[in-house]
Amino acid sequence: MRRTAEPEGDDPAPLWWQRAVFYQIYVRSFADSDGDGVGDLEGIRSRLGYLELLGVDALWLTPFFRSPMADHGYDVSDPRAVDPLFGDLAAFDRLVAEAHGHGIKVTIDVVPNHTSDEHPWFRAALLAPPNSRERSRYVFRDGRGPDGSVPPNNWPSVFGGPAWTRVHDGQWYLHLFSPRQPDLNWDNSEVRADLVETLRFWLDRGVDGFRVDVADGMAKPQGLPDMPEYLLSIDRSATHSPADPRFDADEVHEIHRLIRKVADEYPGSMAVGEIWVETDEQFARYVRPDELHLGFNFTLTTTDFDADAVRRAIDHSLEAVSRSPSPATWTLSNHDVDRHVTRYGGGSQGLRRARAMALVQLGLPGVVYLYNGEELGLPNVSLPDWALQDPLWERTGHTDRGRDGSRVPLPWEGSSVPFGFSAGKPWLPVPEEWAGLTVETQLEDPESMLSLYRHALELRKTHAGFGGTELEWYGAPPGCFAYRRKGGGLICALNTSGGPVPLPPGEVLLASGPLDGTDLPPETAVWLV
Numbered sequence: 001m002r003r004t005a006e007p008e009g010d011d012p013a014p015l016w017w018q019r020a021v022f023y024q025i026y027v028r029s030f031a032d033s034d035g036d037g038v039g040d041l042e043g044i045r046s047r048l049g050y051l052e053l054l055g056v057d058a059l060w061l062t063p064f065f066r067s068p069m070a071d072h073g074y075d076v077s078d079p080r081a082v083d084p085l086f087g088d089l090a091a092f093d094r095l096v097a098e099a100h101g102h103g104i105k106v107t108i109d110v111v112p113n114h115t116s117d118e119h120p121w122f123r124a125a126l127l128a129p130p131n132s133r134e135r136s137r138y139v140f141r142d143g144r145g146p147d148g149s150v151p152p153n154n155w156p157s158v159f160g161g162p163a164w165t166r167v168h169d170g171q172w173y174l175h176l177f178s179p180r181q182p183d184l185n186w187d188n189s190e191v192r193a194d195l196v197e198t199l200r201f202w203l204d205r206g207v208d209g210f211r212v213d214v215a216d217g218m219a220k221p222q223g224l225p226d227m228p229e230y231l232l233s234i235d236r237s238a239t240h241s242p243a244d245p246r247f248d249a250d251e252v253h254e255i256h257r258l259i260r261k262v263a264d265e266y267p268g269s270m271a272v273g274e275i276w277v278e279t280d281e282q283f284a285r286y287v288r289p290d291e292l293h294l295g296f297n298f299t300l301t302t303t304d305f306d307a308d309a310v311r312r313a314i315d316h317s318l319e320a321v322s323r324s325p326s327p328a329t330w331t332l333s334n335h336d337v338d339r340h341v342t343r344y345g346g347g348s349q350g351l352r353r354a355r356a357m358a359l360v361q362l363g364l365p366g367v368v369y370l371y372n373g374e375e376l377g378l379p380n381v382s383l384p385d386w387a388l389q390d391p392l393w394e395r396t397g398h399t400d401r402g403r404d405g406s407r408v409p410l411p412w413e414g415s416s417v418p419f420g421f422s423a424g425k426p427w428l429p430v431p432e433e434w435a436g437l438t439v440e441t442q443l444e445d446p447e448s449m450l451s452l453y454r455h456a457l458e459l460r461k462t463h464a465g466f467g468g469t470e471l472e473w474y475g476a477p478p479g480c481f482a483y484r485r486k487g488g489g490l491i492c493a494l495n496t497s498g499g500p501v502p503l504p505p506g507e508v509l510l511a512s513g514p515l516d517g518t519d520l521p522p523e524t525a526v527w528l529v
Helices: 041-046 048-054 089-101 120-127 189-204 229-234 252-264 280-286 307-320 347-362 391-395 432-437 439-443 449-462
Strands: 021-025 058-061 078-082 105-110 164-166 172-174 209-212 270-274 294-296 329-331 367-371 470-474 480-486 491-495 508-511 524-528
Touching (some): 078 089, 307 491, 439 449
Parallel strands (some): 058 105
Antiparallel strands (some): 480 491, 508 524
16 A cells, blocks of 8 residues: 555656655654653654644654664664664654654664674674675675785775774774774675665554665775775865765665665655765766665755855755756755854854755755754754763874764753753753753744744745745845745845845745845845745
8 A cells, every 4th residue: 555645647746755844863862751861762752742843744763773882873783673772662663653643754764884893793704704604794805915914905984093993813894984883795695685674674664764874885896996095185084085985886876776676665655865975976876766765965064154155055956966856955964064053153143144044945945854953053062072972082083073062962941951851961961051942942932943943844835935846046146145936936035245135026924034124134044925
């Protein structure tokens, strides 16, 4: 039976995911139900009413699978089990059922590039000899040099240091990330069959789709060639350049066709890939009709608050999917990058700019991914050294503070830490100054960031101006732009210049900040029809 009805006729309505607003939940940091200081599945279930009130269409849950938590769940030891830290399968089933009851879809992470070093397969590989069936599931190689003491190639790990670790018998295994995350060998049929089993396991439990972690990194090129020296001198972690042999191997597309084939067995389900590539041509290959339904395009997460740069990012994102059935995706933040309030300058300036970019993003055609807490205007947190838990901190010799600052638990209510997140001590420190940013406080303030998001999401769903899938650009003063949704008529104007500019003609639907008569002030965006 189809999960999502598709209307008949020559011009069918879009499937649910083609215009959806997804809300990423970093499970550890959303809501804690049992007082251990770590968010969990029951905590999410307890806040479904809030998510419905916010107006999102779907959730993306970061990994909640069994894991030793060396990388906070992205090191999976059993992809078909819930880690007790987050609950159990019954809690997951309740969450899915109740989310669907609120009209909210549920998508989850899958992590097919690597496993935990505590996965039964890897434990067996360490006990087995070279060239064994057990080792063939991973990327084991002999070292270079007369005694094999030099790594098989010069690849660096994304988390710092070499991408190879030597085991007791002298062989080396590959890990693009931490040594506790050994890379799987995707030439191995058992590896492929296991992913199919995992996908079907969760689809049978009612999930509506998947986010594919490291979607450009699973396949490895034949011979594992060295990385060009000039790339090593530019960046010893992740370049994702077309010349970087660690990522975007041609064979990766066979894996995505496998994922798509499984998803097609469950009509209405979808898959989106985490795709860090440099060119539109590279990106387009991932969203061909028989591959991923959607691809994360991260251009806005790496773009400054500058109208010309933002316009170029939008044009590139649209161009990347222009010959694909996939719509564009838009995201300003996630658990791997600094929150955009901080990226845009922090403080009141960062908040004004973040409000403006919220309207730019939510006015665009396609799919939007929000990161939990961005609707509250949360900034990054400057954490003390003792609190840092991201493996980047240790792997880089305390030179990269990692991603913990964007993963601090959400403030829900009350006037003191932990603001309703937990009855216990949160796993990362929550700053006292977030008292004015709680959900409770912002729901009562019509001028808050949360109220802006709620109003914008309601208009995006209900107003006819948001129809159509194409944009046209208007002439605009320097430091500004204005786009119009062809087919709907919505106009979005952004001012990143140093002074006010005339508003485009039209009736104002929503503005990110106070307007100045008939002028659009700096660091402000507006919707008009």
